[in-house]
Amino acid sequence: ExxxxxxxxxxxxxxxxxxxxxxxxxxxxxxxxxxxxxxxxxxxxxxxxxxxxxxxxxxxxxxxxxxxxxxxxxxxxxxxxxxxxxxxxxxxxxxxxxxxxxxxxRTIDEQETQKKIEEASMSEAKPQKSYFDIEKNTFSPTNHKIIIGDSRNMVELPDKSVHLVITSPPYWQLKDYGSSNQIGFNDSYEDYINNLSLVWKECFRVLNDGCRLCINIGDQFARSVYYGRYKVIPIRTEIIKFCETQGFDYMGAIIWQKATTMNTTGGATIMGSFPYPRNGIIKLDYEFIMIFKKLGEAPSVSRDTKEKSKMSKEEWNQYFVGHWNFNGAKQDKHLAMYPEELPRRLIKMFSFVDDTVLDPFLGSGTTTLAAKNLGRNSVGFEINKE
Known part of the structure; x- marks a missing residue:
């Protein structure tokens, strides 16, 4: 209402x-x-x-x-x-x-409520009730684990132990998360890309054959202090290049047209020669969701699990398209924060009920929350305890 x-x-x-x-x-x-x-x-x-x-x-x-x-x-x-x-x-x-x-x-009260939900999801001792089984009219339990650690070395996870990876990596030189080991803020651009590549390499190791890696990232304005001029850095091209070298197949990208309450690209709302022509700069109000597939045969799935994971025709036609249009999340401490709708769609598209979803840059825990609500297990890595 x-x-x-x-x-x-x-x-x-x-x-x-x-x-x-x-x-x-x-x-x-x-x-x-x-x-x-x-x-x-x-x-x-x-x-x-x-x-x-x-x-x-x-x-x-x-x-x-x-x-x-x-x-x-x-x-x-x-x-x-x-x-x-x-x-x-x-x-x-x-x-x-x-x-x-x-x-x-968003209201402050809701942010606190969501934080409590996410904190509740961290409990390993008591599995969380997650998805509704229409036929049996019961909830099935799922497990959710949050690891305060560095996803460049995910030693806690065995090889081929997750079925889907969804994440949005930190932006380059935009946000100080207060950790000496953080990726992005104190790095040169080359170090930033190399550090991200270590994470994608670990994702490849822990991901099951035939399963997907989904990376949400946008182009970014380079600050003039680094280049002497404004230019746009297509970070996604470096990620595609490394992931294909690692052994992933690039399966295309979805363009997410978003509206958010904070600029996450490093540029101003109006840039260039406004109101005069020639030197205006295009607003980066969109991001990419890149899809990669690990080669090999995916784990087998029972008929019952397939039925529980079915998508409607409407969902299929709405999700498997090249453009998504929905609002971005209100940006608080995490500039790379996305709304639950984004991981929710990807989880329904590329995983089955009871699968395990990994987010190597967990941030505020949105991926864990989406997995919990859809009857999937999850594990997330976050370097910042806060």
Whole structure:
């Protein structure tokens, strides 16, 4: 449910569209948690009377009830789809679209709640209840392990012990995480790439044959102090080159068009010769999700596990495309933080129930949370105890 609050708030220009009328709504309930929208958050809405299929919108139903859902127009009805696997969709014949959600302001309370959930996931003694088995109407337990250590040497993990790797490595020279062994902040660019390569080498070792490595990273502006000029560094090209040399097959990339509350690329909101032509600089408001496959035959999967892991036709058509459009997570201490929707999609695409998902740069624990919610086990490495 979306509850309107009649008050004026101030938000950064980056959180609203370049044109159009906007308003803010306070959110009540957890129907959109997989879109990174939680109880108590505030959503910024661009007023418009129609949306594309699958977009998150504010809609009026029955003439007096306001709801926040993903909108799907079907042949004879409209489906209001919650972004929460525990909730069922609502079907109506007609709705009045009041606007499209373009950004989210997270609440402090929700950040604390999510932190508690992630801390609870760290317990190894008591497996966490995770996914719902529709046929048996029971939850199945999963295990989640967080290792405070350096993922350049994951000695705690045996060879071929995980089924999927999902991560977003730290950016180069953008954030000091306070650890003497951190990757990125104090490194030269060459050292940064070499240190990342040590992590990808370990990922190759611990990953099962036939399984995937998914790396989320964007291009980055180089600061003029290093190059004497502004230029864009395509970090992904170095990663592709090393991973293929290591033995991975590069399987392509998804372009994630995001809207986030902090610039993670090192550039300003408006750069170049604004408002005059020629020397404007393209805003890096997108990132890449690169997919790599380890050669060999993947572990066998039982018929029962396959059935539990099935994707809907709608999910398949929405996920296995070259472009994803959803909001980024609010950036707090971790600049490389992504919303749960990103690992959730990749986990459903490239793993089965009961598989183990690894994140070598765990950060705030979003990958662990997504794995837990989808009935997968997880292990994460994080060098910063905080």
């Amino acid at each position: 979306a509850v309107e609050e009649h008050e004026t708030i101030t938000v950064p220009k980056t959180m609203v569209a370049a044109s159009g009328e906007h308003y803010a709504l306070g959110v009540k309930g957890d129907s959109m948690i997989d879109e990174g929208i939680f109880d108590g958050d505030t959503v910024i809405v661009r007023k418009q009377s129609s949306v594309e299929n699958g977009e998150t919108a504010v809609a009026l139903i029955n003439g007096n009830e306001v709801t926040l859902k993903k909108i799907f127009k079907e042949k004879t009805r409209i489906r209001l789809q919650p972004a929460n696997p525990k909730l069922k969709p609502l079907y109506v014949k007609a709705v009045v679209i009041q606007g499209r959600v373009i950004s989210v302001i």
